[in-house]
Amino acid sequence: xxxxxxxxxxxxxxxxxxEIAFVSVEHIMRDINNGWLLRYSHAxxxxxxxxxxxxxxxxxLFYTSYAIPRQQLWNIGVLIxxxxxxxxxxxxxxxxxxxSFWGATVITNLVSAVPAIGNQIVIWLWGGYSIANxxxxxxxxxxxxxxxxxxxxxxxxxxxxxxxxxxxxLGITALLLKIFFAPYYIVKDLYGVFLFLGIFAxxxxxxxxxxxxPDNYIQANPLVTPPHIVPEWxxxxxxxxxxxxxxxxxxVLALLIAICILLIIPFSIVGEIRSLKFKPLTRFSFWCFxxxxxxxxxxxxxxxxxxxxxxxQFSTIFYFLxxxxxxxxxxxxxxxxxxx
Numbered sequence: 496x497x498x499x500x501x502x503x504x505x506x507x508x509x510x511x512x513x514e515i516a517f518v519s520v521e522h523i524m525r526d527i528n529n530g531w532l533l534r535y536s537h538a539x540x541x542x543x544x545x546x547x548x549x550x551x552x553x554x555x556l557f558y559t560s561y562a563i564p565r566q567q568l569w570n571i572g573v574l575i576x577x578x579x580x581x582x583x584x585x586x587x588x589x590x591x592x593x594x595s596f597w598g599a600t601v602i603t604n605l606v607s608a609v610p611a612i613g614n615q616i617v618i619w620l621w622g623g624y625s626i627a628n629x630x631x632x633x634x635x636x637x638x639x640x641x642x643x644x645x646x647x648x649x650x651x652x653x654x655x656x657x658x659x660x661x662x663x664x665l666g667i668t669a670l671l672l673k674i675f676f677a678p679y680y681i682v683k684d685l686y687g688v689f690l691f692l693g694i695f696a697x698x699x700x701x702x703x704x705x706x707x708x709p710d711n712y713i714q715a716n717p718l719v720t721p722p723h724i725v726p727e728w729x730x731x732x733x734x735x736x737x738x739x740x741x742x743x744x745x746x747v748l749a750l751l752i753a754i755c756i757l758l759i760i761p762f763s764i765v766g767e768i769r770s771l772k773f774k775p776l777t778r779f780s781f782w783c784f785x786x787x788x789x790x791x792x793x794x795x796x797x798x799x800x801x802x803x804x805x806x807x808q809f810s811t812i813f814y815f816l817x818x819x820x821x822x823x824x825x826x827x828x829x830x831x832x833x834x835x
Contacts, residue, residue, distance in 0.1 A: 499642055501537040511635035513628045516591035517714040535703040541583050542706045543695050545729035548576055557781060559769035560662040566761035568655040573757045575648050582641040585634040587727055592711030597724045600626055608744040723798055731795030732788050738799060739807040756818050763823040774829040784817045
Protein backbone atom coordinates (compact mmCIF):
# COMPACT_ATOMS: atom_id res chain seq x y z
CA UNK A 496 0.00 0.00 0.00
CA UNK A 497 2.90 2.34 0.72
CA UNK A 498 4.30 1.66 -2.74
CA UNK A 499 0.94 2.34 -4.41
CA UNK A 500 0.34 5.61 -2.50
CA UNK A 501 3.84 7.01 -3.03
CA UNK A 502 3.83 5.83 -6.66
CA UNK A 503 0.58 7.63 -7.46
CA UNK A 504 1.83 10.85 -5.80
CA UNK A 505 5.12 10.66 -7.71
CA UNK A 506 3.25 10.16 -10.99
CA UNK A 507 1.64 13.60 -10.53
CA UNK A 508 5.02 15.20 -11.18
CA UNK A 509 6.89 12.59 -13.23
CA UNK A 510 7.07 12.82 -17.03
CA UNK A 511 7.67 9.63 -19.02
CA UNK A 512 9.76 11.15 -21.80
CA UNK A 513 13.44 10.45 -22.39
CA GLU A 514 14.26 14.15 -22.73
CA ILE A 515 12.84 15.21 -19.37
CA ALA A 516 12.30 12.03 -17.30
CA PHE A 517 15.59 12.48 -15.43
CA VAL A 518 14.92 16.20 -14.97
CA SER A 519 11.41 15.53 -13.67
CA VAL A 520 12.82 13.18 -11.02
CA GLU A 521 15.30 15.86 -9.95
CA HIS A 522 12.42 18.36 -9.93
CA ILE A 523 10.54 16.08 -7.54
CA MET A 524 13.61 15.80 -5.32
CA ARG A 525 14.47 19.50 -5.21
CA ASP A 526 11.38 21.61 -5.93
CA ILE A 527 8.33 19.68 -4.70
CA ASN A 528 7.49 19.98 -1.02
CA ASN A 529 8.60 16.71 0.63
CA GLY A 530 9.23 15.29 -2.85
CA TRP A 531 12.48 13.79 -1.61
CA LEU A 532 10.50 11.89 1.02
CA LEU A 533 8.15 10.46 -1.61
CA ARG A 534 10.97 9.43 -3.91
CA TYR A 535 13.13 7.89 -1.18
CA SER A 536 10.12 6.13 0.37
CA HIS A 537 9.17 4.62 -2.98
CA ALA A 538 12.72 3.60 -3.92
CA UNK A 539 13.58 2.12 -0.53
CA UNK A 540 10.08 0.69 -0.22
CA UNK A 541 10.86 -1.61 -3.13
CA UNK A 542 13.92 -2.88 -1.27
CA UNK A 543 11.92 -3.34 1.93
CA UNK A 544 9.26 -5.22 -0.05
CA UNK A 545 11.83 -7.66 -1.39
CA UNK A 546 13.52 -8.09 2.00
CA UNK A 547 10.21 -9.08 3.59
CA UNK A 548 9.25 -11.40 0.72
CA UNK A 549 12.65 -13.11 0.64
CA UNK A 550 12.55 -13.67 4.42
CA UNK A 551 8.97 -14.92 4.09
CA UNK A 552 10.03 -17.35 1.33
CA UNK A 553 12.96 -18.76 3.32
CA UNK A 554 10.70 -19.07 6.35
CA UNK A 555 8.20 -21.01 4.24
CA LEU A 556 10.98 -23.35 3.13
CA PHE A 557 12.17 -23.87 6.69
CA TYR A 558 8.74 -24.67 8.10
CA THR A 559 7.64 -26.55 4.95
CA SER A 560 4.69 -24.19 4.54
CA TYR A 561 4.40 -25.24 0.90
CA ALA A 562 3.18 -28.77 1.67
CA ILE A 563 -0.39 -30.02 1.36
CA PRO A 564 -2.86 -28.39 1.92
CA ARG A 565 -0.94 -25.12 1.30
CA GLN A 566 0.45 -25.89 -2.15
CA GLN A 567 -1.88 -23.38 -3.86
CA LEU A 568 -1.03 -20.76 -1.26
CA TRP A 569 2.69 -21.27 -1.98
CA ASN A 570 2.25 -21.16 -5.76
CA ILE A 571 0.32 -17.89 -5.58
CA GLY A 572 3.18 -16.50 -3.50
CA VAL A 573 5.68 -17.54 -6.19
CA LEU A 574 3.58 -15.74 -8.83
CA ILE A 575 3.58 -12.64 -6.63
CA UNK A 576 7.38 -12.81 -6.42
CA UNK A 577 7.69 -13.16 -10.19
CA UNK A 578 5.41 -10.17 -10.83
CA UNK A 579 7.29 -8.16 -8.20
CA UNK A 580 10.54 -8.76 -10.07
CA UNK A 581 9.02 -7.62 -13.37
CA UNK A 582 7.38 -4.56 -11.79
CA UNK A 583 10.55 -3.54 -9.94
CA UNK A 584 12.63 -3.89 -13.11
CA UNK A 585 10.31 -1.57 -15.05
CA UNK A 586 10.27 0.89 -12.16
CA UNK A 587 14.08 0.91 -12.09
CA UNK A 588 14.09 2.12 -15.70
CA UNK A 589 11.83 5.13 -15.07
CA UNK A 590 14.40 7.55 -13.48
CA UNK A 591 16.32 7.30 -16.77
CA UNK A 592 19.74 7.34 -15.17
CA UNK A 593 22.80 5.61 -16.55
CA UNK A 594 22.18 2.34 -14.74
CA SER A 595 18.47 2.49 -15.62
CA PHE A 596 19.18 2.79 -19.33
CA TRP A 597 21.96 0.24 -19.55
CA GLY A 598 20.23 -2.19 -17.21
CA ALA A 599 17.17 -2.06 -19.47
CA THR A 600 19.40 -2.55 -22.50
CA VAL A 601 21.06 -5.66 -21.07
CA ILE A 602 17.91 -7.28 -19.67
CA THR A 603 15.66 -6.69 -22.69
CA ASN A 604 18.37 -7.97 -25.03
CA LEU A 605 18.23 -11.29 -23.20
CA VAL A 606 14.90 -11.98 -24.90
CA SER A 607 16.72 -12.09 -28.24
CA ALA A 608 18.04 -15.50 -27.17
CA VAL A 609 14.61 -17.01 -27.84
CA PRO A 610 14.93 -18.94 -31.13
CA ALA A 611 13.17 -17.60 -34.23
CA ILE A 612 11.04 -14.90 -32.59
CA GLY A 613 13.48 -13.43 -30.04
CA ASN A 614 14.46 -10.38 -32.09
CA GLN A 615 10.83 -9.58 -32.90
CA ILE A 616 9.93 -9.71 -29.20
CA VAL A 617 12.78 -7.33 -28.37
CA ILE A 618 11.56 -4.87 -31.01
CA TRP A 619 8.06 -5.11 -29.52
CA LEU A 620 9.43 -4.47 -26.02
CA TRP A 621 11.39 -1.46 -27.22
CA GLY A 622 8.58 -0.12 -29.38
CA GLY A 623 11.18 0.40 -32.11
CA TYR A 624 14.69 -0.59 -33.06
CA SER A 625 16.36 0.87 -29.98
CA ILE A 626 15.49 1.84 -26.41
CA ALA A 627 13.80 5.20 -26.76
CA ASN A 628 10.74 7.17 -25.73
CA UNK A 629 8.31 4.40 -26.71
CA UNK A 630 10.16 2.00 -24.38
CA UNK A 631 9.98 4.38 -21.43
CA UNK A 632 6.28 5.09 -22.00
CA UNK A 633 5.48 1.38 -22.24
CA UNK A 634 7.39 0.56 -19.05
CA UNK A 635 5.70 3.46 -17.26
CA UNK A 636 2.24 2.15 -18.16
CA UNK A 637 3.07 -1.45 -17.25
CA UNK A 638 4.65 -0.31 -13.98
CA UNK A 639 1.19 1.00 -13.05
CA UNK A 640 -0.68 -2.04 -14.37
CA UNK A 641 1.24 -4.88 -12.70
CA UNK A 642 0.66 -3.68 -9.10
CA UNK A 643 -3.08 -4.09 -9.76
CA UNK A 644 -2.49 -7.77 -10.57
CA UNK A 645 -0.18 -8.12 -7.55
CA UNK A 646 -2.84 -6.61 -5.28
CA UNK A 647 -5.41 -9.09 -6.60
CA UNK A 648 -3.03 -12.00 -6.00
CA UNK A 649 -2.30 -10.75 -2.47
CA UNK A 650 -6.04 -10.80 -1.71
CA UNK A 651 -6.27 -14.30 -3.19
CA UNK A 652 -3.21 -15.31 -1.15
CA UNK A 653 -4.91 -14.15 2.06
CA UNK A 654 -8.14 -15.92 1.13
CA UNK A 655 -6.32 -19.24 0.74
CA UNK A 656 -4.52 -18.58 4.01
CA UNK A 657 -7.89 -18.06 5.70
CA UNK A 658 -9.16 -21.41 4.42
CA UNK A 659 -6.12 -23.58 5.19
CA UNK A 660 -4.85 -21.73 8.26
CA UNK A 661 -1.37 -20.48 9.12
CA UNK A 662 1.54 -22.80 9.63
CA UNK A 663 3.35 -23.08 12.96
CA UNK A 664 6.92 -23.78 14.13
CA LEU A 665 6.07 -27.36 15.04
CA GLY A 666 4.86 -28.12 11.53
CA ILE A 667 1.56 -29.51 12.79
CA THR A 668 -1.43 -28.92 10.54
CA ALA A 669 -3.48 -25.89 11.56
CA LEU A 670 -6.69 -27.80 10.82
CA LEU A 671 -6.30 -29.71 14.09
CA LEU A 672 -6.06 -26.74 16.43
CA LYS A 673 -6.67 -23.14 15.39
CA ILE A 674 -5.82 -19.99 17.35
CA PHE A 675 -8.07 -16.93 17.26
CA PHE A 676 -6.76 -14.02 15.22
CA ALA A 677 -7.52 -11.61 18.07
CA PRO A 678 -5.60 -10.94 20.20
CA TYR A 679 -2.76 -13.35 19.39
CA TYR A 680 -2.06 -12.60 15.75
CA ILE A 681 -2.91 -8.91 16.12
CA VAL A 682 -0.20 -8.46 18.75
CA LYS A 683 2.25 -10.58 16.75
CA ASP A 684 1.60 -8.70 13.50
CA LEU A 685 1.72 -5.26 15.15
CA TYR A 686 5.13 -6.12 16.55
CA GLY A 687 6.29 -7.02 13.03
CA VAL A 688 4.76 -3.87 11.53
CA PHE A 689 6.46 -1.50 13.98
CA LEU A 690 9.78 -3.30 13.64
CA PHE A 691 9.50 -3.08 9.85
CA LEU A 692 8.55 0.63 9.92
CA GLY A 693 11.52 1.38 12.17
CA ILE A 694 13.97 -0.27 9.72
CA PHE A 695 12.19 1.37 6.79
CA ALA A 696 12.42 4.84 8.39
CA UNK A 697 16.11 4.28 9.22
CA UNK A 698 16.95 3.77 5.56
CA UNK A 699 14.69 6.58 4.28
CA UNK A 700 15.98 9.27 6.69
CA UNK A 701 19.60 8.26 7.27
CA UNK A 702 20.83 6.11 4.36
CA UNK A 703 18.39 6.67 1.47
CA UNK A 704 20.96 5.89 -1.24
CA UNK A 705 22.69 2.96 0.43
CA UNK A 706 20.77 0.32 -1.55
CA UNK A 707 20.89 2.21 -4.86
CA UNK A 708 23.62 2.72 -7.44
CA PRO A 709 25.42 6.10 -7.71
CA ASP A 710 25.47 5.94 -11.53
CA ASN A 711 21.71 6.41 -11.54
CA TYR A 712 22.27 10.03 -10.53
CA ILE A 713 23.84 10.55 -13.96
CA GLN A 714 21.44 11.14 -16.82
CA ALA A 715 21.21 8.27 -19.30
CA ASN A 716 23.69 8.52 -22.16
CA PRO A 717 23.54 5.84 -24.89
CA LEU A 718 27.09 6.79 -25.99
CA VAL A 719 28.75 6.14 -22.61
CA THR A 720 28.71 2.60 -21.21
CA PRO A 721 29.25 2.24 -17.42
CA PRO A 722 32.33 0.15 -16.55
CA HIS A 723 30.19 -2.34 -14.60
CA ILE A 724 26.47 -2.77 -15.30
CA VAL A 725 24.59 -4.22 -12.33
CA PRO A 726 20.87 -4.38 -11.48
CA GLU A 727 19.34 -3.53 -8.13
CA TRP A 728 20.56 -5.63 -5.20
CA UNK A 729 17.40 -7.78 -5.07
CA UNK A 730 18.07 -9.01 -8.62
CA UNK A 731 21.73 -9.88 -8.01
CA UNK A 732 21.32 -13.63 -7.15
CA UNK A 733 19.38 -14.24 -10.37
CA UNK A 734 21.80 -12.03 -12.30
CA UNK A 735 24.69 -14.16 -11.01
CA UNK A 736 22.93 -17.32 -12.23
CA UNK A 737 22.48 -15.71 -15.65
CA UNK A 738 26.16 -14.76 -15.91
CA UNK A 739 27.42 -18.12 -14.67
CA UNK A 740 26.30 -19.92 -17.83
CA UNK A 741 28.35 -19.07 -20.95
CA UNK A 742 25.55 -19.81 -23.43
CA UNK A 743 23.05 -16.94 -23.75
CA UNK A 744 19.94 -19.08 -24.29
CA UNK A 745 20.81 -21.51 -21.51
CA UNK A 746 21.54 -18.58 -19.20
CA VAL A 747 18.11 -17.07 -19.85
CA LEU A 748 16.45 -20.47 -19.29
CA ALA A 749 18.37 -20.91 -16.03
CA LEU A 750 17.26 -17.44 -14.94
CA LEU A 751 13.58 -18.31 -15.52
CA ILE A 752 13.86 -21.80 -14.05
CA ALA A 753 15.55 -20.40 -10.93
CA ILE A 754 12.25 -18.69 -10.07
CA CYS A 755 9.73 -21.10 -11.58
CA ILE A 756 11.40 -24.10 -9.93
CA LEU A 757 9.81 -22.94 -6.68
CA LEU A 758 6.47 -24.03 -8.14
CA ILE A 759 7.48 -27.71 -7.96
CA ILE A 760 8.61 -27.52 -4.33
CA PRO A 761 5.16 -28.59 -2.99
CA PHE A 762 5.68 -31.95 -4.68
CA SER A 763 8.75 -32.67 -2.53
CA ILE A 764 8.50 -35.63 -0.18
CA VAL A 765 7.74 -34.65 3.41
CA GLY A 766 7.08 -36.62 6.56
CA GLU A 767 4.42 -36.29 9.20
CA ILE A 768 6.60 -33.76 11.02
CA ARG A 769 7.25 -30.92 8.61
CA SER A 770 9.30 -28.33 10.47
CA LEU A 771 13.06 -28.51 9.90
CA LYS A 772 13.53 -28.03 13.64
CA PHE A 773 13.19 -31.81 13.87
CA LYS A 774 15.12 -32.67 10.67
CA PRO A 775 18.83 -32.03 11.35
CA LEU A 776 20.16 -33.10 7.96
CA THR A 777 17.61 -31.10 5.96
CA ARG A 778 18.06 -28.14 8.32
CA PHE A 779 21.83 -28.11 7.75
CA SER A 780 21.38 -28.23 3.97
CA PHE A 781 18.78 -25.45 4.21
CA TRP A 782 21.17 -23.06 5.94
CA CYS A 783 23.82 -23.94 3.36
CA PHE A 784 21.25 -22.99 0.72
CA UNK A 785 20.59 -19.65 2.43
CA UNK A 786 24.31 -18.84 2.55
CA UNK A 787 24.59 -19.93 -1.07
CA UNK A 788 21.88 -17.42 -2.07
CA UNK A 789 23.76 -14.68 -0.21
CA UNK A 790 26.93 -15.71 -2.06
CA UNK A 791 25.07 -15.50 -5.39
CA UNK A 792 24.01 -11.96 -4.52
CA UNK A 793 27.61 -11.02 -3.78
CA UNK A 794 28.86 -12.64 -7.00
CA UNK A 795 26.24 -10.75 -9.01
CA UNK A 796 27.74 -7.45 -7.85
CA UNK A 797 31.31 -8.40 -8.86
CA UNK A 798 33.09 -8.14 -12.18
CA UNK A 799 33.15 -11.11 -14.56
CA UNK A 800 36.61 -12.43 -13.83
CA UNK A 801 38.46 -15.14 -11.91
CA UNK A 802 37.60 -16.32 -9.24
CA UNK A 803 34.08 -14.80 -9.25
CA UNK A 804 33.01 -16.73 -12.35
CA UNK A 805 33.99 -20.08 -10.84
CA UNK A 806 32.35 -19.28 -7.49
CA UNK A 807 29.19 -18.20 -9.30
CA GLN A 808 29.07 -21.42 -11.31
CA PHE A 809 29.50 -23.54 -8.18
CA SER A 810 26.79 -21.56 -6.35
CA THR A 811 24.45 -21.90 -9.33
CA ILE A 812 24.92 -25.67 -9.39
CA PHE A 813 24.24 -25.90 -5.66
CA TYR A 814 21.12 -23.71 -5.98
CA PHE A 815 19.47 -26.09 -8.44
CA LEU A 816 20.92 -29.20 -6.78
CA UNK A 817 19.35 -28.30 -3.45
CA UNK A 818 15.86 -27.57 -4.82
CA UNK A 819 15.73 -30.47 -7.28
CA UNK A 820 17.62 -33.25 -5.49
CA UNK A 821 18.84 -32.53 -1.96
CA UNK A 822 15.59 -31.16 -0.50
CA UNK A 823 13.38 -34.14 -1.51
CA UNK A 824 16.19 -36.65 -0.86
CA UNK A 825 16.93 -35.41 2.65
CA UNK A 826 13.22 -35.05 3.34
CA UNK A 827 12.73 -38.71 2.40
CA UNK A 828 15.69 -39.72 4.58
CA UNK A 829 14.38 -37.77 7.59
CA UNK A 830 10.95 -39.32 7.08
CA UNK A 831 12.55 -42.79 7.09
CA UNK A 832 14.44 -41.93 10.30
CA UNK A 833 11.24 -40.76 11.98
CA UNK A 834 9.40 -43.94 11.05
CA UNK A 835 12.20 -46.19 12.23
